[in-house]
Amino acid sequence: MWDYTDKVMEHFHNPRNQGKITEKQEGEEIVTGEVGSIACGDALKLHLKIDEDTQTIKDATFQTFGCASAIASSSALTELLKGRNVEDALKLTNKEIAESLGGLPEEKMHCSVMGQEALEAAIYSYKGIPLDTHEEDEGNLICRCFGVSDTKIRRIIRENNLNTAEQVTNYVKAGGGCSSCLPDIDDLIYEVTLEKEKSVEVAAAIATASQPAPSPTAKSLTNLQKITLIQRVIDEEIRPILAEDGGDMELFDVEGDIVKVVLKGACSGCASSTETLKLAIEATLKDRVLPSLIVESV
């Protein structure tokens, strides 16, 4: 028997916001995100009513085929979504869904992932972005039994800091069928771990390479001087270090204190390394140019 929290059982026995949304006012749109299938053993249809003016989720309901934790995760998700801004909602992770239920048994984490995916599907549909152009589907199919791509597996490994193939199975089911892809999943874990270590190393190298220099004060810099100085620090101090590991970056724009950069090569496409690198670049620029600078990767 699974060790469900009281909260999971409470949501299972008394689910919130079940059913479809049928009525809408002028200026509201109803969208649906569908994930899973009858073959997988769980499926979720998430319905959102969005106020087009404020981009706010006015109502969220669900229909779920699945076990107690799938029903509870769906119910909890709808509670988390009501009143949220669409962009803000898109940032919701499966971890937050699980946490709102006081946690899920590790083997049931895929139920929270299903919630997050349905949410993404609903919002993509609202924005008119076809789901099949979504980056995940461009990846290679790793798990044939459950149709899981390497992109999705990499993402789940990064976002949840997973270390074993068994955990990956618990989160996205990959490897849970014929289990022939377990060695491939092990390889992906190894690659993501390497990426992470690499990005930490690179960040450390950037930090130590920054030579102490007289820090100019904000007042003494014109906008042009600021941009020129940022460009110079990037070109002379940051890019050479990135280049050693096959990475690169480019200054995209500067708006006030916001420095927009584009990460390239080995630096791109990895959420956790992006975050680590961004912080390292920011620390260098704060030190060398202006303490108030904030780096954003675009």
Place this chain on the structure above:
Amino acid sequence: MNDCIYLDNNATTKIDDDVLAAMLPYLSIYYGNPSSMHTFGGQVGRAVRQARSQVASLLGAEDSEIIFTSCGTEGDNAAILAALKAQPKRKHIITTEVEHPAILNLCRKLERDGYTVTYLSVNEQGQLDLDELEASLTGNTAVVSVMYANNETGVIFPIEQIGQIVKEYGALFHVDAVQAVGKIPLDMKTSTIDMLTLSGHKIHAPKGIGALYVRKGVRFRPLLVGGHQERGRRGGTENVAGIVALGEAAKLAEQHLAGVAWEQQLRDKLERGILSSIPNTVINGDPVNRLPNTTNIGFKYIEGEAILLSLDQYDICASSGSACTSGSLEPSHVLRALGLPYSVLHGSIRFSLSRYTTEAEIDRVLEVLPSIINRLRELSPFNSDDADWLKEQEEAVLAR
């Protein structure tokens, strides 16, 4: 929790009060070793002999044909491995897709060790095709291992017909009868079975005791090599209390089998009640050749774990072959082997009764089940409105 409505007797059973009473002295007063030369140990040896006779009697076997084991898994492993050791030139095994993991996983291991294994398929009723069996048999076949009755569906295989075919090819015939023993009458005297596995905890004895029947004259090699216990066929000091319990349980089972088929009446009432009050519900497996205590029912469009946890609120214990209950992410290999549609597969529930099941308990299940199923169906995105979409999904899966 003791007052639960226990309809999960194919998983395990409650220890009969008489069985417990019979075994307890062997955990306290009579702690002697049955192999000892003194009177104190000797009286324990007598208890073991009596238990052996009781088990033999239930099977229509001779006392010397019974080997006590620790569980069904041990019996299955010992039988298959003995059959292979006894015929070293034969490297082929035949079994079925719906066996217990004790057989299936052993066979997969043996495949890695160089043996060839044929897994016979079953039809949508869960029945074997005897022509497929015959076509698979060769002079290289060492053993055919087929379960008597399936643990999930209760479907009974035509064991004697199978045995007749197996004998023509000179292979040994092993039967895992863990689910059949105590539920239907068996008679080894008129049977073609060479070896048969049974387990105590499925017939109201405790866990940790089982037995393997080995027909007189069949070459047997022990799995556990050690002392002279069980006439050298299973080393290790006897689990005396467990053996005494199994003997008593066998005696009670034999008495029960001679009486009225009480479980079957209740099982049929349960089935009729469910089918008449809950739409989109099907019985899985051969409805005729089936254990009298078992029913496996598919509730379309909903998932088994959710049904079980809802039943649990009313202290009703059942089980499911759904993916979510197993932790394996895939639904039961047995129900998949039947080729059931996914809409049925994930929502299948097994109710297995025992001689302790009462009519009031069945009535209670029939009282609460319709609203449980209805509530979960209202939550589900799959329902009769979506029948076309559902059919498309299932067809897409089948085409894959």
